[in-house]
Amino acid sequence: MLSYAILIACALICCALALNAWRLIIGPTTPDRIIAVDTMYINSIAMIILLGLYQGSAIYYEGALLIALLGFVSTSAFCKYLLRGDIIE
Amino acid sequence: MSLFDHLVIFPVLIPFFIAVILLFPSLNNAINKQRVLAIAANVLMVVVAFVLLFKVKQQGIQVYALGDWSAPFGIVLVADAFSVLMVCLSAILGLAVTLYASAGEDKTGAFFHPLIMFQLMGINGAFLTGDVFNLFVFFEVLLIASYSLMIHGGGKQKTQANIHYVFLNLIGSSLFLFALGTLYGTLGTLNFADMADRIPLLSDNELLITKSGALLLLAVFGLKAAMLPLHFWLPKAYSSTSTSVAALFAIMTKVGIYSIWRVHGVMFGDQAGELANIALPWLWPIALLTIAVGAISVLASQSLRVLCSNLVIVSVGTLLVTISVNTVQATSAGIYYLIHSTIACAAMFLLAGLIQQQRGKAEDRFVVARAMPQAGILGFIFALLAIALIGMPPLSGFVGKALILQSVTNASQAMWVFPLILGAGLIALIALSRAGTSLFWRTNGENTTALKGHPIQYLAIGLLVVLLPLMVIFGGPVSDYAQLAAEQLKAGLTLQQLNEVAQ
Amino acid sequence: MTVLIEVVVSVLLVFGSVVMLIGSIGLAKFPDYFTRLHAPTKASTLGVACILTASMIFFSIELGHLNLKETLISMFLLITAPVAAHMLAKAGLHYKVKMTDSTENQHLAKKAYLHKNPDDA
Amino acid sequence: MELVYAICVGFMTACGIFLMLRGHTFTLVIGLTLLSYAVNLFLFASGGLTIGAPAVLSSNENYADPLPQALVLTAIVIGFAMTAFAVILAMRGRSDLGNDHVDGTEPFDRLAAEEKS
Amino acid sequence: MDKVRNFSWFPMPYHSILLWLVWQILHDFSNGHMVLGAVFAIVIPWIVAPLSEKRLVAKSHIKVLMYTFRLLVDIVVSNYDVAKRVLQSNRSLKPAFIAVPLDINAPVPLTIFASSVSLTPGTVSVELSDDKKWLYVHVLHLEDEQELINLIKHRYEAPLKEIFGC
Amino acid sequence: MYYFWVPFLPMLGIIVPLLTDRLSRSACALATALLPALALCLIFLDLPAVFAGQVFSQSYEWIPQLGLSLSFRLDGLSALFSLLILGIGLLVILYARYYLSEKDNMGRFYCYLIMFMTAMLGIVMSNNMLQLWFYWELTSISSFLLIGFWSHNSDARKGARMALTITGAGGLALLAGIILLGQVVGSYELDVVLNSGGLVKQSPYYLAILGLFLIGAFTKSAQFPFHFWLPHAMAAPTPVSAYLHSATMVKAGIFLLARFYPVLAGTEEWFVVVSLTGLFTLLLGAYTALFKHDLKGLLAYSTISHLGLIVLLLGLNTELAAIAAIFHVMNHAIFKASLFMAAGIIDHESGSRDMRKLNGLWKYMPITATLAMVASASMAGVPLLNGFLSKEMFFGETLDQSILGSMSWLIPVLATIAGAFSVAYSLRFIHDVFFNGEPKGLTKTPHEPPRYMRVPVEILVAICLLVGILPQDTIGPLLESASLAVFHHALPEYNLAIWHGFNLPLMMSGIASLGGIAIYLNRKHLFKFAGMFPDIDAKVEFEGFIQAGVKWAQKVTDKLETGSLQRYTFCLCFFALLLIAPPLLDLETTKGSLPSIPLNGAVIVAAILIIAGSLATVIWSHYRLIALLMLSLVGLVVSITFAYFSAPDLALTQLSVEIVTVILLLLALYFFPQITPTSKNRPSHFVRDLAVASLIGCIIGSICFALMTHPLDSISEFFLANAKTGGGGTNVVNVILVDFRGFDTFGEITVLGIAALGIHKVIARMRLSMQTKDFNGRLWAKDKYPLLLGVVSQSLLPLFLLISAYIFMRGHNLPGGGFIAGLITSIALIQQYLAHGVDWMAKRINVSYHYITAIGLAIAGATGIGSWIFGRPFLTSWFEYVSLPWIGKFELASALVFDLGVYFTVIGATLLILASLGKLTTKERLTVGER
Numbered sequence A: 001m002l003s004y005a006i007l008i009a010c011a012l013i014c015c016a017l018a019l020n021a022w023r024l025i026i027g028p029t030t031p032d033r034i035i036a037v038d039t040m041y042i043n044s045i046a047m048i049i050l051l052g053l054y055q056g057s058a059i060y061y062e063g064a065l066l067i068a069l070l071g072f073v074s075t076s077a078f079c080k081y082l083l084r085g086d087i088i089e
Numbered sequence B: 001m002s003l004f005d006h007l008v009i010f011p012v013l014i015p016f017f018i019a020v021i022l023l024f025p026s027l028n029n030a031i032n033k034q035r036v037l038a039i040a041a042n043v044l045m046v047v048v049a050f051v052l053l054f055k056v057k058q059q060g061i062q063v064y065a066l067g068d069w070s071a072p073f074g075i076v077l078v079a080d081a082f083s084v085l086m087v088c089l090s091a092i093l094g095l096a097v098t099l100y101a102s103a104g105e106d107k108t109g110a111f112f113h114p115l116i117m118f119q120l121m122g123i124n125g126a127f128l129t130g131d132v133f134n135l136f137v138f139f140e141v142l143l144i145a146s147y148s149l150m151i152h153g154g155g156k157q158k159t160q161a162n163i164h165y166v167f168l169n170l171i172g173s174s175l176f177l178f179a180l181g182t183l184y185g186t187l188g189t190l191n192f193a194d195m196a197d198r199i200p201l202l203s204d205n206e207l208l209i210t211k212s213g214a215l216l217l218l219a220v221f222g223l224k225a226a227m228l229p230l231h232f233w234l235p236k237a238y239s240s241t242s243t244s245v246a247a248l249f250a251i252m253t254k255v256g257i258y259s260i261w262r263v264h265g266v267m268f269g270d271q272a273g274e275l276a277n278i279a280l281p282w283l284w285p286i287a288l289l290t291i292a293v294g295a296i297s298v299l300a301s302q303s304l305r306v307l308c309s310n311l312v313i314v315s316v317g318t319l320l321v322t323i324s325v326n327t328v329q330a331t332s333a334g335i336y337y338l339i340h341s342t343i344a345c346a347a348m349f350l351l352a353g354l355i356q357q358q359r360g361k362a363e364d365r366f367v368v369a370r371a372m373p374q375a376g377i378l379g380f381i382f383a384l385l386a387i388a389l390i391g392m393p394p395l396s397g398f399v400g401k402a403l404i405l406q407s408v409t410n411a412s413q414a415m416w417v418f419p420l421i422l423g424a425g426l427i428a429l430i431a432l433s434r435a436g437t438s439l440f441w442r443t444n445g446e447n448t449t450a451l452k453g454h455p456i457q458y459l460a461i462g463l464l465v466v467l468l469p470l471m472v473i474f475g476g477p478v479s480d481y482a483q484l485a486a487e488q489l490k491a492g493l494t495l496q497q498l499n500e501v502a503q
Numbered sequence C: 001m002t003v004l005i006e007v008v009v010s011v012l013l014v015f016g017s018v019v020m021l022i023g024s025i026g027l028a029k030f031p032d033y034f035t036r037l038h039a040p041t042k043a044s045t046l047g048v049a050c051i052l053t054a055s056m057i058f059f060s061i062e063l064g065h066l067n068l069k070e071t072l073i074s075m076f077l078l079i080t081a082p083v084a085a086h087m088l089a090k091a092g093l094h095y096k097v098k099m100t101d102s103t104e105n106q107h108l109a110k111k112a113y114l115h116k117n118p119d120d121a
Numbered sequence D: 001m002e003l004v005y006a007i008c009v010g011f012m013t014a015c016g017i018f019l020m021l022r023g024h025t026f027t028l029v030i031g032l033t034l035l036s037y038a039v040n041l042f043l044f045a046s047g048g049l050t051i052g053a054p055a056v057l058s059s060n061e062n063y064a065d066p067l068p069q070a071l072v073l074t075a076i077v078i079g080f081a082m083t084a085f086a087v088i089l090a091m092r093g094r095s096d097l098g099n100d101h102v103d104g105t106e107p108f109d110r111l112a113a114e115e116k117s
Numbered sequence E: 001m002d003k004v005r006n007f008s009w010f011p012m013p014y015h016s017i018l019l020w021l022v023w024q025i026l027h028d029f030s031n032g033h034m035v036l037g038a039v040f041a042i043v044i045p046w047i048v049a050p051l052s053e054k055r056l057v058a059k060s061h062i063k064v065l066m067y068t069f070r071l072l073v074d075i076v077v078s079n080y081d082v083a084k085r086v087l088q089s090n091r092s093l094k095p096a097f098i099a100v101p102l103d104i105n106a107p108v109p110l111t112i113f114a115s116s117v118s119l120t121p122g123t124v125s126v127e128l129s130d131d132k133k134w135l136y137v138h139v140l141h142l143e144d145e146q147e148l149i150n151l152i153k154h155r156y157e158a159p160l161k162e163i164f165g166c
Numbered sequence F: 001m002y003y004f005w006v007p008f009l010p011m012l013g014i015i016v017p018l019l020t021d022r023l024s025r026s027a028c029a030l031a032t033a034l035l036p037a038l039a040l041c042l043i044f045l046d047l048p049a050v051f052a053g054q055v056f057s058q059s060y061e062w063i064p065q066l067g068l069s070l071s072f073r074l075d076g077l078s079a080l081f082s083l084l085i086l087g088i089g090l091l092v093i094l095y096a097r098y099y100l101s102e103k104d105n106m107g108r109f110y111c112y113l114i115m116f117m118t119a120m121l122g123i124v125m126s127n128n129m130l131q132l133w134f135y136w137e138l139t140s141i142s143s144f145l146l147i148g149f150w151s152h153n154s155d156a157r158k159g160a161r162m163a164l165t166i167t168g169a170g171g172l173a174l175l176a177g178i179i180l181l182g183q184v185v186g187s188y189e190l191d192v193v194l195n196s197g198g199l200v201k202q203s204p205y206y207l208a209i210l211g212l213f214l215i216g217a218f219t220k221s222a223q224f225p226f227h228f229w230l231p232h233a234m235a236a237p238t239p240v241s242a243y244l245h246s247a248t249m250v251k252a253g254i255f256l257l258a259r260f261y262p263v264l265a266g267t268e269e270w271f272v273v274v275s276l277t278g279l280f281t282l283l284l285g286a287y288t289a290l291f292k293h294d295l296k297g298l299l300a301y302s303t304i305s306h307l308g309l310i311v312l313l314l315g316l317n318t319e320l321a322a323i324a325a326i327f328h329v330m331n332h333a334i335f336k337a338s339l340f341m342a343a344g345i346i347d348h349e350s351g352s353r354d355m356r357k358l359n360g361l362w363k364y365m366p367i368t369a370t371l372a373m374v375a376s377a378s379m380a381g382v383p384l385l386n387g388f389l390s391k392e393m394f395f396g397e398t399l400d401q402s403i404l405g406s407m408s409w410l411i412p413v414l415a416t417i418a419g420a421f422s423v424a425y426s427l428r429f430i431h432d433v434f435f436n437g438e439p440k441g442l443t444k445t446p447h448e449p450p451r452y453m454r455v456p457v458e459i460l461v462a463i464c465l466l467v468g469i470l471p472q473d474t475i476g477p478l479l480e481s482a483s484l485a486v487f488h489h490a491l492p493e494y495n496l497a498i499w500h501g502f503n504l505p506l507m508m509s510g511i512a513s514l515g516g517i518a519i520y521l522n523r524k525h526l527f528k529f530a531g532m533f534p535d536i537d538a539k540v541e542f543e544g545f546i547q548a549g550v551k552w553a554q555k556v557t558d559k560l561e562t563g564s565l566q567r568y569t570f571c572l573c574f575f576a577l578l579l580i581a582p583p584l585l586d587l588e589t590t591k592g593s594l595p596s597i598p599l600n601g602a603v604i605v606a607a608i609l610i611i612a613g614s615l616a617t618v619i620w621s622h623y624r625l626i627a628l629l630m631l632s633l634v635g636l637v638v639s640i641t642f643a644y645f646s647a648p649d650l651a652l653t654q655l656s657v658e659i660v661t662v663i664l665l666l667l668a669l670y671f672f673p674q675i676t677p678t679s680k681n682r683p684s685h686f687v688r689d690l691a692v693a694s695l696i697g698c699i700i701g702s703i704c705f706a707l708m709t710h711p712l713d714s715i716s717e718f719f720l721a722n723a724k725t726g727g728g729g730t731n732v733v734n735v736i737l738v739d740f741r742g743f744d745t746f747g748e749i750t751v752l753g754i755a756a757l758g759i760h761k762v763i764a765r766m767r768l769s770m771q772t773k774d775f776n777g778r779l780w781a782k783d784k785y786p787l788l789l790g791v792v793s794q795s796l797l798p799l800f801l802l803i804s805a806y807i808f809m810r811g812h813n814l815p816g817g818g819f820i821a822g823l824i825t826s827i828a829l830i831q832q833y834l835a836h837g838v839d840w841m842a843k844r845i846n847v848s849y850h851y852i853t854a855i856g857l858a859i860a861g862a863t864g865i866g867s868w869i870f871g872r873p874f875l876t877s878w879f880e881y882v883s884l885p886w887i888g889k890f891e892l893a894s895a896l897v898f899d900l901g902v903y904f905t906v907i908g909a910t911l912l913i914l915a916s917l918g919k920l921t922t923k924e925r926l927t928v929g930e931r
Ligand code: NA
Pocket: C041, E116, E117, E118, E119, E120, E121, E122, E123, E124, E125
């Protein structure tokens, strides 16, 4: 049952990712695209956790952790860029 | 293991540690201390390189297994006659360049001495390594150092030339990795000797894929070596960068040539079974075209540094010829010529710097300008270098040229090589005699304001120039050594031999 | 692994991913920028937390000892997601993105914008 | 699986190379980054693809080829250093030459200048 | 540096504890890691201390926990709310901006407050006025403006005010 | 046996004039002359043996690989030439002492002259062909310096360059010839080569060798069509002309023909080419000489003509002719040297060399006039002078051949005509200069030269007379031994008597003399006739030719090097494509034998994301920010791909690097236009680029596919087997990085460190304008440091650091390591910069990042060297399991220290890069002076 659940979850997250990609591509504004990428970061955390569950391996945990940390940095950098142009000032 | 047993890695580690030391606060801001340390380090490197050379000559090939892991699992440094010779050459150039720059050029931008050291580390590593991925790493070390050095002193031209140089080489690096992936994917190993052992055992399909990878490497090395049609970056890059950097760069193309020799001349050389000499059909026309186009550009050159850059291209073509001829004799001729052309071109670049310094706005362009305050000594050095670069006696150029011509025994080859090499010599003669007459003889008035050369600059040039007649006077021993290097190179090294030597 | 735990883990997984999918649907279908901004907060809070909890339970059983590592990710997300959303909202304001006409109090958006861009009055 | 992977690598390579054939430094940097992704994936795949067997020793029997991974790691770091340098150099180019064309002049500027003269 | 800080073994005691705990979470509580974690829990604050500003200290730890719990519950509840909105037609949405007047203005409580607002699906903190008197919030579906403002102030701002005493 | 030192004495003498330059002029000249005089004495000491037919030769190995040896010989031919070189050389030294003015740098002049003398001696005494060539080229170089001695004079520069170019080209041809000859014979030693005539003539290379040698000889000896450089070399000071262009350099070509006579001569080809070239040159020179108004010009063309005569003689393939040729070499050298010197005196004392101005000098300088008249009489071939003897022999020899068959009579007729012209120009030399009324428009009144300036001329003229009257007693033995050296066997009968009775040659002489007088008398008509032809100035033509060559070369170079990086990149890509495509075309299938992994939906989604992301990056590459977003999407998916295919380390690294890259690009983008200017690229270029990019993509994809599906026998098993036992870690990738292939990592962090230094360097001079608005024209927001971002970033920092410590510590056994940890730390700090700004950070962090880089590198390097203490090679790792009470067993490993070096290097480098870039817009930015 668990493996089915994982597969279902995986499929759902894949759909979510596809929808994010759709938003990323149609925009229409740059902030929209940044939201899309940000959401993709979060969805990929789920994806990696699911991968770890599927393989029964805890080795992917750090990947998820890192995405959580870095996704934030990336999004705030992009936003800062939109607001100020100069992200380190 | 005594310290002496670690000698092979010294040419890599000395510049590394000196560079790192130079970055620390107490030295980073004290240019005079930096100079002293850098010069001392370079002298030490020359000594080490020559000690290593004699060691190799007496005891044979030296292998240094890094991390105590034997080949093919660990990385090994292989000091054979050829690689050690190249290390000596780079040490000499490094010393000359450091001396020259210590007259003041090192102050025109940050981190000059550390970067030169890193550059030397990269060059020496590339010469010594026996591992193809490690070669990539050292290529990158020397490239990134050269990117940084090329812009030393600043100026629009440098930036412009550097952009071209950097982006082309970045693509080159990507191609290098594609090629490495391909070779690893079929051969399953990275050690030169092990790869050479495995190449003849490849099956049909893998054979063709490996061939693709190997030929892709040719493009990569060719870009570094500035062979046609990948030479475009060179004239602008070498002629716009600062004097000492340009002089050091004289050996950079030779790194490409060296790698072609190692990989396509030996690994995919005579013993490679079905993949034997796959690069030769390409190298022949390329070599001849490189000479031809280089020579045409030499004739077209309007300033001394551009001229000298184009002479570098001609020398690359000439070396490719010796690779293409693919005999021990040709290889040894090529090695002799390589030393000669590197030293002569480097010295000419340094001289061009002095000339530029003394001619004011006219720089080194072939136009009428006021006379240089030190025209006499500069003219004398120019004449010597011109003679060497043209390939006329009594300096080493003629020995190299004659050796190469002698090595072309096959009539159909000779029909192309003789006229091209001799013709290129003639064009160099025409161009350099025009250059010399307009730089030194077509003058109007005296120039008293120009900056005279610093004695240390003359010392640097003299160090290089004096080698040219020495290479003729001691032509016997030098060419004997080149012969030894060529024999070792051509004989190749199996993994078993490598590991036996390492013990 | 007991069936109960398996059921719990499975339910958490499916529930979490449904929440995340809903968030992404929102991102895809909502009419304007500010409404879309609400979607990722959904995904990054409840959705991912469920999946992480599932993973936590699963590995605690699998490895035979307590495994709380995944809480760390949740914690990070709880701290960072609102700030990311805030930054995105600021960017949206700055960009003067189009809002659906049905949005109430649009003057407040303009007012907020003028706080940070007084020159643009 | 391998086919899809290869197609992706090929496609990224093509995109990267195409961007590197453009005329503005920033575009080139983006192309370079894309190209290095492709290079890394290519180098990584040279030892074959393995799922669910990281080269971390445990009771497993089967492991992914660790060597290409180590090579790719080195390549990533070097690629980062190179990209960083390229970006800064591109900026320097813009500062020194006044525009961000790789040749230091916009081609249409050059054309306009030719027409004028 | 503004002024030379006096050296202290535990410049950030809360952080030290948190770091130690996190280290244990990451390493599944072994003896060796308790020691190593302690080392990092002490050393990292030394490094970081110069980079952090004056810290507020929570008055009541119980209230902190209660606040956290309430927030988590709210997240779950409002998630359900928003899920409905997502699956309904766009036309039924009534998005709006609201301006929440602020009583707190210290950076940390303010941040926690704004974050709490954003964390509960359906509301996002958009902008803080320069004078820190207003928080502009975007609401996905607004039924009654004043009620929502009151709710936010009551549920989040009031407890924070108590916790930090400002 | 003294001869061996002869070439070395002048060589030593090269520096003598430079050293004695500061002394008086006479002392300098005297010192200069000393060593050549000594050399001359040495030759004289060996002369008796040479006359006795002995051939000395001695050889020392020099560069055996090349076949070059230090090898000299002294036989009759070299003795003859050495005597000329040294003897006339000494006279020229004396002459030049008076000729050169105070302004001229005498030391330099003598230095060049002695250099030239050394080179000439080397040519004639070499016993090794390569050594001969060595000296041959030295003559070209030293003559270049001598001709261009008055370098302020444009004619001198151009003349020197022309001479160098022509003789240099000839030298190159000669080198080719020598190498071919050496390969045919198997030795470069003349002893061997000269005895291999038969072998050479049968060789298929004979024609090539002959051609190359002749080009060498003809260029040097100014034979048609290479003759034109010689008249322009007259821009040289007259002592140089007297030496180089009469006695020595131009004779080098003749010497070469004579030296290799036994090897190359005697064939039909030799005869046709050599004799016809000689004949034509003879006529051309004689004819042209008549019309030259410049004294030295006349002498130059006369030299060309006489050289033609000698070449013609050598070409006739009879031994008597060759003897005549050698004889004439001597005679010509003597009378022509004296004539040049006389011309020099005239020029020196009257200020002009123009025969239209110089008239009636007899009155002003009777002694010089007498000497010049005797010498030109010798040149004209008047009896009782040496010129007469060799000319008679020449006429005789032209009669004696029949190789042209029925047209053989043409040769003596043409020879006579040439003789007549030679009489005519000699007459002109005498009459126009010394008689023919009064001088016109001279700047100074002519007078006799200083006493000793005339001495060399007197000596030479005396020799003319002496040889002319007593040939057998004076020159006989020398000629005989020289001829013997040429033929290498017994000589035919010949007679050096003055009087041979009334015979055809005498008649030809008579006809020539009368004809010459007739020509001279009718010179007005002839001048008019000659004036009808355009006056071809070889210098202008040659310069024009070279200029055209340069122009053409520039055109070609401009075509090739357009300065367009796009073109160069295309070349690189296309070339790479050309190289890699062909082998793959032969490949039947790329698919290997391995079974493929089944596909699943997630992978398809990832693939779609990658492809869409890449495509979007390309399509939106003009909107740079959007391209960047797309790029970060691709980067994210690539990281996950790595994770999926069992490479967690790679995934972590790729992720962190990707974020840093994005931040870097964002920092940079601020200074760039936000939208790429639409390029005016031609559509064809677009298609071209698209095609090459797609093809490369296809090929790389195919190779990638092939590699994945082929089984691989790799060395990786070793790493898996030894990571734990030999490297002390279970994360094999990390063990490879820090241990098995630690040297790669060592290089890699060096690259990173250098990049940081380089970037620091590049930034230091950057001046970029800050944009006040974004690309849509919006002003930037005023809120520099959003409050929420600041608070959260600050509170996250310790957690970030803890996680980087976590990643660092576990690296050896689990995914992680120093590099990733370093990046995480850097990103955490960058986040602080982002949230709080540079000022805020500068107040709190007070270290230069490049010191951190240096510390990191030093740690890594020191760890590597540490193993030396234990007698192990660089970077040998060490690890030990330690057990402590309560804590339990844990591992200590040197790899961890190495990794610490990596960690610091990464932090230093990354922050150096990003922070310096960030500071660019603030007052903390780097300035030029900062280092
Ligand atoms: Na919310």
